[in-house]
Amino acid sequence: MRLAPFRILLGLFCLLVAVWLVMPTLVIIPMSFNEKKSLAFPPSGFSWQWYANFFTNPDWLSSFFNSLRVAGLVAVAATLIGTLASLGLSRMKHAGAGLLRAILITPMIVPGVVLAIGIYAVYLDYQLVGTTTGFVIAHTMLAIPFVIIAVSASLEVFDVRLETAAASLGADRFTTFRTVTLPLIAPGILSGLLFAFVTSFDEIIVALFITSPYLKTLPVQIFTSITRDADPTVTAVGTIIFIATTLIISAGLIISSKSTRS
């Protein structure tokens, strides 16, 4: 009981930190319903016009579908490569495995701008700037570490001896993988897939370098729109993306926490 004042102070401090972390995101939501064409805060009036604009303006819609397409392909490619890499790494016995894992994780650690410059330089030579292929390759590279981390966590708690048991019961290696290993690491793979999708969907740095007027992703469109004119449509887009990614990431976290518990 003597500690009560200290506890209240600590609580207030934590609340302050929480507000500080969440505020910039939450400011977007009321702004997206602004009646005037301005980014002023606090907003005045109420209207759905910026949402309507997003769904009718071809610039916004095409960039949105570009992002969906790229992120979808990236999610599949990164999950496939990342899962296979995790399986290989988990079965490697010698010391090289640690080094190899570190190399595969580097895209997550290297500053985005550095990667972007490198990618841009190479893409100019190979005419990959402004192509879906270019976006998918670059984003897959960025997403693979997330898949490896998620799947490796699942493999960490997977009991390899179950594969021996399956073999004794008559299952060949592929059947064992399909009926025993895959179902047990599926939560890790699924959360890797979601993280890969989100990584690509909201990636801006590399995208700004390799974009072209013919292929813009949503984050690029947001950036150019807000630097060219103060179009409040970005706040509506921001709100939509915020809600969508929150849902996807929570799903991923729930799935992966379930898998590590079992």
Add this chain to the structure above:
Amino acid sequence: MTARERGAAIDIKGATKRYGNFTALDDVSLHIEPGEFMTLLGPSGSGKTTTLNVVAGFTDLTSGDLAVGGKSIVALPAHKRNIGVVFQHYALFPHMTVGKNVAYPLTLRGMDKPARDRQVARALDMVKMADFAHRYPAELSGGQQQRVALARAIVFDPPLLLMDEPLGALDKKLREWLQLEIKRIHRELGTTFVYVTHDQEEALVLSDRIAVFNQGRIEQVGTGRQLYDEPTTLFVAKFIGESTSLRGDAQTSGNETSLTIAGQKIVAGGKLAGGQKPVVLLRPEKLSLASAKTPLTAGQNSLTGEVSEAIYLGSGSKYQVTLRDGSVAIVRSSLEAAPFSIGDTVDLRWSVVDAKLLADDNRADMTMT
């Protein structure tokens, strides 16, 4: 088809497994009869589990041959061997119910659902887990999980069942009950069982025959009684049951060997091949204690010692007697025998015919520590 005909004979011939410089299995040969319950007994690292893994197909042989039912299976991968395996760690699939776990080998063999359901019910019935078909492994106790694992390993009627210390993770009471269950299931199935354990009591309870492993080799194969009464090596004698071993200066005359221990001379029948140091081995129930005044009967040996421990066991008494050369003898006496107390000077006596003359080997002592 009688029960015994369902089991397969196993022939292991010259099985050798090397890992670099380490020899895990050194020229092991073993024949197991169809339907026999064979236990591979030995301390850890003796090669018993390696032998089991070789038969199951989890480990390749460096050299040697392995045949089940007369056919060599060395070249077959594990999943084509059709051998049931029960692991110490259960190895049930956590994402499948008990029923699905047991049905797994049948599904792989393409059995249709009605037949599969029948087989699964039969196997679960046999291990008394029929009411648990819809539970998940995580909802079961260790003993229940191991019974399900057993059902899964026998559901596809393999001619051979391998068990790798299946009761090792369970407490004593449950272990004793499951031993009897395993014995019953073996009788009902007629399958050949190969059972790995380091627990000599478990081996005696379960087995038709026991193969005693030590340092990658088989020391002796025989029934529990043979191993206890007629051990051929000191290692076997010490690993199975309690015993007293006596060492001293040896002399051979005719077909008799005599040992001089701290000035007292004893004799044992038989002699050893040249150059081997003899040990006289005595089982606790073959020894008796007497006060020094009691006259010696013909054909008896006697050594003087001091009672260093006396334990009342209900059915009799157990004594530790420290002999003059410092070695310790273990004696079990019946209730009728005169009681002794700690500190009493006694004569340790036994009939010459009850003593077993064996070659001394330091291997035996190494593994007992």
